[in-house]
Amino acid sequence: MFSIRLEGSVSSVDPSLWDGLDHGPSPFLKHGFLRALEESRSIGPGSGWLPMYLLAVDGTNEVHGAVVAFVKSHSYGEYIFDWGWARAAERAGIRYYPKLVVAAPVTPATGRRILLAPGADPDAVTAALASGVYELAERAECSSIHWLFCTAEESRRLAELGFASRASYQFHWSNRDYADFDEFLAALTSRKRKQVRKERRRGLEAIDEVCFVPGAELEPAQVRALDRYYRSTVHNHWGRDYLQPGFFDKLVAYLPEHVLFADARRGSETVAGALFFETSEALYGRYWGCDAHIDFLHFEVAYYAGIERCIERGTPLFEAGA
Numbered sequence: 001m002f003s004i005r006l007e008g009s010v011s012s013v014d015p016s017l018w019d020g021l022d023h024g025p026s027p028f029l030k031h032g033f034l035r036a037l038e039e040s041r042s043i044g045p046g047s048g049w050l051p052m053y054l055l056a057v058d059g060t061n062e063v064h065g066a067v068v069a070f071v072k073s074h075s076y077g078e079y080i081f082d083w084g085w086a087r088a089a090e091r092a093g094i095r096y097y098p099k100l101v102v103a104a105p106v107t108p109a110t111g112r113r114i115l116l117a118p119g120a121d122p123d124a125v126t127a128a129l130a131s132g133v134y135e136l137a138e139r140a141e142c143s144s145i146h147w148l149f150c151t152a153e154e155s156r157r158l159a160e161l162g163f164a165s166r167a168s169y170q171f172h173w174s175n176r177d178y179a180d181f182d183e184f185l186a187a188l189t190s191r192k193r194k195q196v197r198k199e200r201r202r203g204l205e206a207i208d209e210v211c212f213v214p215g216a217e218l219e220p221a222q223v224r225a226l227d228r229y230y231r232s233t234v235h236n237h238w239g240r241d242y243l244q245p246g247f248f249d250k251l252v253a254y255l256p257e258h259v260l261f262a263d264a265r266r267g268s269e270t271v272a273g274a275l276f277f278e279t280s281e282a283l284y285g286r287y288w289g290c291d292a293h294i295d296f297l298h299f300e301v302a303y304y305a306g307i308e309r310c311i312e313r314g315t316p317l318f319e320a321g322a
Contacts, residue, residue, distance in 0.1 A: 001058075001059075002056040002057060002058060002064060002124070002125065002128040003056075003057055003058075004054050004055065004056060004057075004128065004129070004131075004132035004135070005054070005055040005057050005063075006052060006053070006054055006055075006132075006136070007052075007053040007055070008051070008052065008053070009038060009051070009053075010031055010034040010035055010038060010051070010053060010068075011035060011038070012053070013031070013053060013055070013066075015031040015032075017063060018030075018031045018066070018115075019031050020117070020118075021063075021065065021066055021115035021116060021117055022112065022115060022116045022117075022118070023111070023112055023115060024111055024112040024151070024281070025111070025279050025281035025282035025317065026104070026109055026110070026111030026112065026279070026282070026284070027255065027258040027277050027279055027284075028104035028107045028109055028111055028277070028284075029068055029104055029111065029112075029113075029115065030255060030258070031254075032251070032254030032255030032258075033104075033251065033254070033255050033258075034051070034068065035250070035254050036247055036250035036251040036253075036254050036255065037105055037243075037247065038051070039246070039250050040243070040244045040245070040246040040247035040250055041244050042105070042106070042242060042243050042244045042247050043070070043105050048072055048073045048074045048076065048077075049070045049072060049077070049105050050070060050071040050072075050073075051068060051069075051070055052068070052069045052070070052071065052136055053066065053067075053068055054066060054067045054068075054069060054129055054132045054133065054136065056125050056128045056129050056132070062117075063117055064116070064117045064120040064121075064125050064128075065114060065115055065116045065117060065120055065125035065126075065128075065129055066114075066115045066129070067102055067113060067114055067115070067129045067132070067133060068102065068103075068113075069100055069101065069102050069133055069136060070100070070101045070102075070103065070105065071098050071099075071100060071140045071142065072097065072098060072099050072100070072101045073097050073098050074097065075099075076240055076242070077105060077106040077240070077242045078101060078103060078108075078146075078148055079108035079148075079149075079322050080108075080146070080148050080149075080166075080168060082146070089143070094143070095143055096143050096144075097143070098140060098141065098142050098143070099142050099143050099144045099145070099146060100133065100136060100137040100140065100142040100144070100145045100146070101145075101146045101148060102133065102145070102146065102147045102148065102150075103146070103147075103148035103149060104149065105242075106242040106243065107286075108149060108170070108321070108322040109149060109284050109319055110149045110150075110151065110170075110319070111149060111150075111151070112150070112151055112154065113147055113148075113149075113150040113151075113154055114126050114129055114150075114154055114157075122157070123157065126154070126157045126158070126161070127161060130158065130161045130163075133145060145163070147163065170319070170322065171320070172317060172318065172319050172320075173307055173310070173317070173318040173319075173320065174316065174317060174318075175310050175311060175314070175315060175316045175317070175318070177314075178311045179311075180311060180312075181304075181307065181308045181311060184307065184311060185197070196304065198296075199296040199299045199300070199304070200296075200299075200300055200304055202295050202296040203294065203295070203296035203297040203298075203299060203300035203301075203304075204300060206266070206294040206295075206297060207264050207265060207266045207271060207272075207294070207297065208265055208266055208267060209264075209265055210262055210263065210264045210265075210300065210301055210305045211262075211263050211265065212260050212261070212262055212263075212276070212305075212309060213260070213261045213263050214256070214257075214259070214260060215251075215252045215255065215256030215257065215258070215259030215260065215261070216256040216257070218252055218256075218259070218261055221270070222261055222263060222270065222273070223248050223249055223252055225270050225273055225289075226248045226261060226273065226275055226287070227245065227247075227248045227249075228289065229272070229273055229274075229287065229288065229289020229290065230243060230248070230275075230287045230289060232289050233287065233288060233289040248275075258277045258278060258279060259275070259276075259277065260275075260276040260277065260278045260283075261273055261274075261275060261276070262274040262275075262276060262301050262302075262305055262306070264290075264297060264300075264301050270291075271290060271291050271292060271294070272288075272289065272290035272291065272294065272297055272298075272301055273288070273289065273290075273301065274286070274287065274288040274289075274301045274302045275287045275288075276306060278315075280315075281315070281316060281317065282315065282316070282317040282318070282319065283306055283309065283310050283315050283317070283318045283319070284318075284319050284321070285302055285303070285306055285318070285319065285320040285321045286321055288301060288302045302320065302321070303320055306318050306320060
């Protein structure tokens with residue numbers, strides 16, 4: 001039997017304990033990522049993302065698993081669009097918000113939502129945490145519970161516990177043990193192969209190089225560029241800047257081992273860049289931006305350079321972003 005311990009902040013949980021749980025390939029529920037979100041006020045009071053950390057513990061207070069749930073007062077930043085449900089509920093006189101969401105905040109990447117301790121019984125821990133999530137939803141007077149971008153295995157277990165599955169689509173790139181980028185291109189049709197080569201040539205002609213800089217080696221100017229690119233891209237495309245000022249500084253400080261900056265340089269000057277997150281099992285593309293429009297550079301920095309890096313390092317999966 002397990003009991004559920006509830007914490008209101010990730011800072012209340014020991015980082016080594018939290019990161020010692022099985023996160024799979026994804027780093028988006030790691031302690032450092034959540035801490036950066038909390039301390040920058042990207043989640044927490046006033047953001048519409050109120051975090052609740054549920055830990056399944058046994059009689060000796062040993063943690064067997066955990067879930068991060070968020071009491072949501074809106075549907076922004078989820079990338080699973082339920083506005084139709086919200087409008088239908090409103091027309092029917094049913095209160096839709098708050099709702100309870102189990103997800104990686106503002107990050108549409110597939111990953112484990114039920115974090116298991118090594119050797120834990122997945123069925124028993126999942127059942128205990130799901131029950132805790134139900135109880136939390138009742139206490140917070142949430143209309144519904146949503147598990148977003150969970151794994152297929154988790155989806156199966158949750159369906160057995162009474163949750164309804166919903167299918168959605170996203171494009172991922174899988175490494176088929178390509179020897180190099182040319183071998184990857186050889187798998188495409190002639191027309192697509194020519195198009196990719198044209199886009200790479202045109203994008204790279206305008207710069208000197210694209211280099212990947214690990215988080216621990218980033219200069220303050222590069223972190224400022226990341227923040228600038230994120231905000232300019234959001235504003236140029238009529239989006240919402242969910243990540244508040246200071247987030248990228250804290251991200252680099254708390255999660256440097258997974259942060260990767262694709263720095264597109266002309267001489268000594270950064271003219272464009274993209275943020276990636278890297279683990280041994282996957283590469284995740286997130287935010288792109290540039291200081292001046294350069295034809296096809298977006299494709300090179302945000303997609304093709306990432307594919308090439310996965311091939312060179314033998315990384316099996318590339319999720320380039322929603």
